Each structure stands twice: as C-alpha cells, then as structure tokens.
Amino acid sequence: MFEELSDATFDGRIAEVKAGACIFYKQLCPHCKNMEKVLEKFSRLQPEVTLLSVDIEQNPVSAGVCGAERAPTIIVIRDGKVAGRKAGLMNPREMAQFFDSCR
Amino acid sequence: MAQKIKNVVFIMLDTLQFNYLGCYGNKTVKTPNFDRFARNGVLFENAYSEGLPTVPVRRATMTGRYTLPFAGWQALSSEDTTLSDILWGRDVQTALVYDTPPMRLPKYGYSRGFDYVKFCPGHELDHTTFAGRELDPSMKPIDYTSYSMAYNEKGELIDDSSTALLEEIECFLKIRQEWRSEEDNFVSVVAREADRWLRDIRDKKRPFMLWVDSFDPHEPWDPPSIWKKEPCPYDPEWKGNPILLAPWTPVEGRITDEECAHIRALYAENIELVDKKIGKLLDSIRDQGLWDETMIIITSDHGQPMGKGEHGHGIMRKCRPWPYEELVHVPLMMHIPGVEGGKRIKGFVQNVDIAPTILEALGYLDDLGAQGGAFGFPVFGAMDMQGHSLLPMVRGEVEKVRDFAIAGYFGMSWSIITEDYTYIHWLLKNSTQNDVVKARHAGHDIMEDEAIWTCTVGARQDVPDEDELYDRRKDQFQLNNIIKEQPEKAGELLKQLKLYIGELKTL
Numbered sequence: 319m320f321e322e323l324s325d326a327t328f329d330g331r332i333a334e335v336k337a338g339a340c341i342f343y344k345q346l347c348p349h350c351k352n353m354e355k356v357l358e359k360f361s362r363l364q365p366e367v368t369l370l371s372v373d374i375e376q377n378p379v380s381a382g383v384c385g386a387e388r389a390p391t392i393i394v395i396r397d398g399k400v401a402g403r404k405a406g407l408m409n410p411r412e413m414a415q416f417f418d419s420c421r
Numbered sequence: 422m423a424q425k426i427k428n429v430v431f432i433m434l435d436t437l438q439f440n441y442l443g444c445y446g447n448k449t450v451k452t453p454n455f456d457r458f459a460r461n462g463v464l465f466e467n468a469y470s471e472g473l474p475t476v477p478v479r480r481a482t483m484t485g486r487y488t489l490p491f492a493g494w495q496a497l498s499s500e501d502t503t504l505s506d507i508l509w510g511r512d513v514q515t516a517l518v519y520d521t522p523p524m525r526l527p528k529y530g531y532s533r534g535f536d537y538v539k540f541c542p543g544h545e546l547d548h549t550t551f552a553g554r555e556l557d558p559s560m561k562p563i564d565y566t567s568y569s570m571a572y573n574e575k576g577e578l579i580d581d582s583s584t585a586l587l588e589e590i591e592c593f594l595k596i597r598q599e600w601r602s603e604e605d606n607f608v609s610v611v612a613r614e615a616d617r618w619l620r621d622i623r624d625k626k627r628p629f630m631l632w633v634d635s636f637d638p639h640e641p642w643d644p645p646s647i648w649k650k651e652p653c654p655y656d657p658e659w660k661g662n663p664i665l666l667a668p669w670t671p672v673e674g675r676i677t678d679e680e681c682a683h684i685r686a687l688y689a690e691n692i693e694l695v696d697k698k699i700g701k702l703l704d705s706i707r708d709q710g711l712w713d714e715t716m717i718i719i720t721s722d723h724g725q726p727m728g729k730g731e732h733g734h735g736i737m738r739k740c741r742p743w744p745y746e747e748l749v750h751v752p753l754m755m756h757i758p759g760v761e762g763g764k765r766i767k768g769f770v771q772n773v774d775i776a777p778t779i780l781e782a783l784g785y786l787d788d789l790g791a792q793g794g795a796f797g798f799p800v801f802g803a804m805d806m807q808g809h810s811l812l813p814m815v816r817g818e819v820e821k822v823r824d825f826a827i828a829g830y831f832g833m834s835w836s837i838i839t840e841d842y843t844y845i846h847w848l849l850k851n852s853t854q855n856d857v858v859k860a861r862h863a864g865h866d867i868m869e870d871e872a873i874w875t876c877t878v879g880a881r882q883d884v885p886d887e888d889e890l891y892d893r894r895k896d897q898f899q900l901n902n903i904i905k906e907q908p909e910k911a912g913e914l915l916k917q918l919k920l921y922i923g924e925l926k927t928l
Contacts, residue, residue: 348920352927359928363789363804407927410804414790 319358320371328372328380338368338395339417342386344375349407353390359410364417368395394420426758426782427714429630430615430706431775433482434695435475435521436639438724439468439752441692449655450689454700458719459754461762463815468753468770469826469838470723474739475523477831478722478772479531479634485776485806490922493831494523497530502801504630504776505534510800513783514627518615519634520607522546535632537618541610543596544636545589554595562590565665567680579675582668589666593641603645603694608637612698616705630779633702637695640725640738641665644690656686663687669740672728676737681728684737688727716782717756718775724748731898741883742830744845746898749828749836757782760815768821769838773808781810807928827921834884837918843891843899844914847884888915 323331323340332340339357343350354371361369374381374389384393385403394402394417402420439445443452444459445466470478472488476495481488483503497503505515516537522544524531532538542550563571571583578584603609615633623629646653647663664684667676676684699719706712724747726733726740734745753770755778756762780786780803789804809822829835829845836845890904890911904911 348923349927351920352924355924356927359804409927 319361320354320369323370323372323377323380325377325379328377331370332395332400333398335368335370335395336397337364337366338370339413340370340372340384340393340395342372342374342381342384342389342391342393344389345373347389350390353392353407356408356410356413357392360413360417363410363414367417370395392416396420425714426716427628428711428716429779429782430715430717431630431632431779432699432702432717432719433479433521433632433634434638434699434719434721435634435636436723436725437692437695437721437752438747439721439750440724440747441689442752444754445752451693452696454696454703455719455752455754457700458703458717458756462717462754462756463760463762463764463766465753465755465766465768465770465811467767467826467838468720468751468772469749469828470751470772471827471829473742473744473749473828473830474723475521476531479521479524482722482772482775483531485773485780485803485808487771487773487807487827487925489827489829489831489835490925491831496528497533501530502805503534504779505632507780507785507788507801507803508630508783509534510798511785512627513785514624514629515632516618516623516629517632517634518611518618519632519636520544520611521634521636524634537622539614539618541607541614544607545593545639545641548588548592551595552592556591556595557598560594560598562587562594563662565590565594565663566667567662567664567676570664570668570676570680582670586666586668590641593643593665597643600648606637606643606645606694606698608635608695608698611635611637612702616702619706619709619711628783630783635695635699638688638691640688640691642684642687642691644687644694646690647687653683653686653690655689656683659683659686667737669738671735671740672733672737673735676728678729681732681737685727685732688725712756713758715756716758716779718753718779719755720753720772720775721751722772723751730900734899742833743884744828744830744834744836746843749838755811755815757812757815764815766811766814768814769823769826770811770814771808771823771826773806774811774822775808777803777806777808777810778812780806781812786810807925825917825921827918835918835922837914837921839893839914841893842910842914843893844911844918845889845899846915846918847886847888890914 341353341357357369361367372380374386388405391405393400404416441447441450443456444464471481477488477493484501508515515535517532517535518539520541523546525540571586573579643665667684672681726736729735733747734743777786786803789802813819814822826838834847836843888904889902890907891899892903
C-alpha cells in the first residue's frame with residue numbers, strides 16, 4: 319500500500335505525484351505504525367491519493383528538506399509539490415480534513 | 422454470494438451464555454430452534470464482546486467502534502454514528518423493538534434514528550413504570566428467593582443487597598401478577614411485537630433493518646415451571662423456594678452451591694423459552710416469504726456469572742468487573758441468503774463487526790464519509806467503524822479478520838484473547854471508574870449515577886491485585902493462573918494489548 323522512497327528517489331517521485339500523502343517514520347516508533355493504519359483507512363476514503371513512506375533515519379536529506387524532525391510527520395503532495403506538513407498522530411477524519419486543507 | 426440480500430433482522434438476546442446452547446456444545450439444555458438455525462446457517466465459534474456490559478455492548482454493536490479504550494456505560498453521544506444514523510435518509514426503513522431497560526430512555530440515545538420504535542416496559546431494571554401498582558397481598562417477595570440470601574440467623578436483613586433484592590423481586594411481581602400464560606412473558610411480547618411490525622406496520626415495498634432487543638433470558642429467572650408449580654426440568658429434585666433473583670454478591674457464605682445450581686437450572690429453562698419464542702419469530706419470517714432475501718443475525722451481549730469456578734469465578738450476577746470467559750464469550754449465528762449452511766467459523770470476531778457486516782449486506786459499507794445531501798440533509802457513512810464485515814470470511818475469501826480479541830470493562834479491566842492464551846490486565850487498582858470518567862470529561866459530572874457500569878447496590882469495583890495469564894487450550898474458563906510460570910509470555914501479551922488499545926484510540 320505504501321511506496322517506500324529514499325533520498326535517491328524522493329524528489330523525482332514526488333514531482334510525478336498528482337495527489338499524495340507521505341509518512342516520515344522511524345522503524346521503532348509505535349505511533350508511526352498507528353499512523354500508517356490511519357493512512358490506510360484514509361486512502362479508502364480517497365482512493366486516488368498515492369501513499370508514500372520515508373524512513374527518517376535512513377534518509378536524512380529528504381527528511382531535512384521536508385522539515386520532518388518528529389516521527390511521524392505527514393506531508394501532503396499536490397501536483398508534484400509539497401502542499402502541507404503536520405507532525406504527530408491524527409485520526410482518519412482529521413487526516414481527511416488536513417488533506418483537504420492543503421490546497 | 423449470488424443471492425441479493427434485501428433485508429436484515431438483527432436479534433440481540435441479552436445474557437445468553439454461549440455454552441448453554443446445544444449448537445455450542447451443551448448436552449443438557451434444549452435449544453432446538455437455535456441449533457437448527459446454526460446448523461442451516463453460519464456459526465462463529467470465537468465471538469467476543471469487547472467493552473462490557475449491556476450499554477457499551479449496544480454502543481459497540483450499533484457504531485462498529487470499540488468502546489473499551491474510550492468510555493463505558495453512558496449515553497450515545499452526537500460523536501457516535503450508528504447503523505440507524507447511517508441508514509437514515511436511505512431507502513432502508515429501520516425499526517427497533519425492545520424491552521432492554523438500560524436502552525429505554527430516548528434521552529440516552531440508543532433508540533435514535535430508528536423509523537419505528539416500540540419499547541415493551543417492565544423488565545429487570547425498569548423499576549418505575551409499574552411502581553405505583555399494588556402487589557397482591559398473597560404474593561410475598563421473600564417466597565420467591567432463598568430466605569438465607571436476604572436474612573441472617575437473627576432474622577435481620579443482612580445488608581443493602583438484601584433490601585435491594587427484595588425490592589427488585591417486589592417490582593417484578595407487580596408485573597408478573599397480571600400474567601396469565603407464557604404469551605405474557607417478556608420475550609413472548611417482544612417477539613410478537615417484532616412480528617407485528619414485519620406483518621402489519623412496515624412498508625412492504627421498501628427494504629428494512631429490524632433490530633430486536635430482548636432482555637430475556639436475563640434474570641429474573643422466572644421460567645414457566647415456577648408458575649405451573651412444577652419441578653424445573655433441569656433441577657427436578659429442588660425443594661426450596663423458587664429463586665427469581667439472588668443478591669449481587671460473591672457467593673461464598675451467602676449463596677450455597679445447591680442454590681447456584683438451581684439458579685443455573687432456572688436460567689437454562691428461561692433459555693428454552695427464549696429458544697421457543699425466537700424460533701416462532703423465525704418461522705414467521707419464513708412463512709412471510711422473507712427468508713431468501715433477509716439476513717438474520719442472532720447474538721448476545723454477554724453471559725452471566727452464577728457461582729463458583731467456570732460458572733462465575735465465585736460471584737453471582739455481574740457484581741464485579743471481571744471479564745472471564747463465561748461473561749465475554751458470546752454466541753453469534755447468522756442466516757445469510759446465498760450462503761450454504763453448516764459453516765462453523767473459528768476466526769476471532771467481535772461485536773464491532775456486526776454493524777459493518779449489516780452495512781455490507783445492505784450495500785452501504787463502501788459509503789464511508791458524511792455526504793452533504795440535497796437541501797442540507799446529510800447522510801452518514803461507515804468511516805468511523807473499526808470492525809470488519811464478516812461476509813468475506815463467510816464467503817471463504819479470507820480465513821480471519823483479526824488475530825486476537827479483546828474484552829473488559831472500561832477503566833477497570835482489559836483482556837486479550839488469543840488462540841493459545843488469555844491475559845487479563847487489571848486497571849482499576851487505586852481509583853474508581855468515576856475518577857476515570859471525570860478525568861476524561863473535565864467539567865462534566867456526566868451521569869453521576871449512570872456512568873457506572875451497573876446500577877445495583879451490591880456491585881463493587883473490586884479487582885484482583887495481580888494480572889492473570891491462562892492457557893486457553895487447556896483452561897478455556899480461566900481457573901489456573903499461570904502468570905508466575907510464564908512471565909515472558911505475560912509481558913509479551915500485555916505489550917500487544919497496550920499497543921492495540923493505542924491503535925484503537927487513533928483509528
């Protein structure tokens with residue numbers, strides 16, 4: 319469900335995405351695992367949204383560029399550009415509202 | 422599932438303990454209608470209610486959301502989205518026929534959104550509707566329970582539970598004195614009213630979802646033999662008073678083993694009556710030609726502690742917040758048009774799965790969000806549901822919908838049930854549930870008396886000091902705590918349980 323990106327692929331892939339949400343996570347973070355489930359539920363509401371993921375510790379460049387210091391951080395992508403950023407847990411309803419607010 | 426499901430009948434039978442049914446392995450209690458229903462339909466062997474008791478179970482079942490991490494016995498809130506909320510403004514007409522007293526107050530919200538609501542008054546916790554009636558002087562409450570449960574050797578009432586017990590019996594007798602036959606029993610009335618809606622009241626051109634909520638076989642334990650003055654068929658040698666009710670207390674020193682056994686016998690006979698009356702309702706659904714287009718679900722909210730060991734871990738009625746097997750494992754059976762009968766499904770299922778299953782059957786599960794309907798008339802979707810539709814498992818598309826079940830009492834106990842183990846984590850050690858409720862709802866003393874998990878005098882929020890681990894394969898009813906022998910397994914399960922509760926708080 320999540321397409322895993324790295325520092326090498328991040329910029330190129332983001333540029334192609336029309337509508338997407340990317341989670342910056344840390345491997346041992348339990349909140350990140352919960353947030354992935356939230357995003358899975360959110361994507362059932364918005365099936366056209368591409369789900370992406372980046373391991374913060376393995377990919378410091380992309381995480382730094384996107385300001386993803388805390389895990390989890392979610393960025394919303396619209397027409398190939400980062401349109402919004404939010405750190406911390408959200409529920410699916412909050413995620414949907416956040417996504418809609420990033421225009 | 423080629424056949425189209427047009428309607429749903431959901432039947433909740435309060436306090437129907439799974440292992441009293443023939444289809445769940447009982448060899449004594451006669452439940453031919455439930456057994457036939459299961460034999461020709463789908464039976465779920467491992468169905469568990471999550472948040473106990475009555476009211477949180479209704480909320481979980483109606484909303485498809487877990488209650489255990491969030492709240493216990495309290496009103497439905499405007500944040501909750503129920504099945505009837507989702508079906509409001511759709512073609513499906515909805516009806517609720519019930520006598521379950523804790524659901525009765527419209528203000529409490531559990532009748533919200535149904536197109537048709539019929540409450541049949543009088544059952545156990547309805548202490549008000551008939552309170553003004555005179556009791557026939559020949560009927561004395563103490564003649565309908567054991568003297569020694571209410572009075573000590575000096576002839577004095579033992580405690581507050583004694584007073585509550587006699588008042589409860591008196592309240593019931595004021596209604597019972599007017600009954601003339603089995604047709605007047607609570608379950609008979611509810612089944613008849615449900616049938617009346619199906620036959621005479623509903624719009625026959627529209628699909629429907631009928632929710633039948635019968636408080637029977639919940640106590641009072643008043644099966645027909647008592648009124649016919651015949652021996653109870655499950656305890657024919659009993660010589661004492663009938664025991665319509667018993668105090669909400671630990672049994673040691675208060676209720677003898679023989680009395681507990683007699684209570685269980687009366688309960689079994691009550692179940693026999695429920696089987697007969699629900700069987701009659703099922704026959705009527707068939708006679709009306711609805712069988713092949715109607716999904717029917719039969720389940721319960723919980724079982725009942727009634728004695729020692731596997732019968733109740735030493736308590737009578739739900740007087741402690743203890744989520745053991747006899748309480749939390751529930752029957753769940755379905756008739757699903759187009760699905761071949763005789764299936765017994767082992768995968769863990771929970772009451773939160775019922776609402777998504779009903780919505781999938783009616784074709785509304787994929788409709789997730791609130792939609793702005795025309796002219797400001799929004800309809801709601803299933804977005805907030807945490808349960809899973811069980812139809813993919815019934816169709817054989819997936820083997821399971823979850824790896825384990827959870828159960829417990831909000832703020833007091835959590836348990837995790839896996840194929841191999843059950844683990845019980847006691848939360849309430851130095852606080853009361855009201856402390857938890859107040860912390861979560863600062864500034865709101867929400868329902869000071871009703872936010873508790875049970876409404877009776879004898880109920881106390883006592884829990885054991887140590888967590889418990891049981892080998893579920895050898896010790897299904899949790900009698901031999903092995904936490905000291907397997908501390909690592911216990912730690913692993915506690916971690917899994919806490920992570921899952923955390924996940925549910927997010928989703």
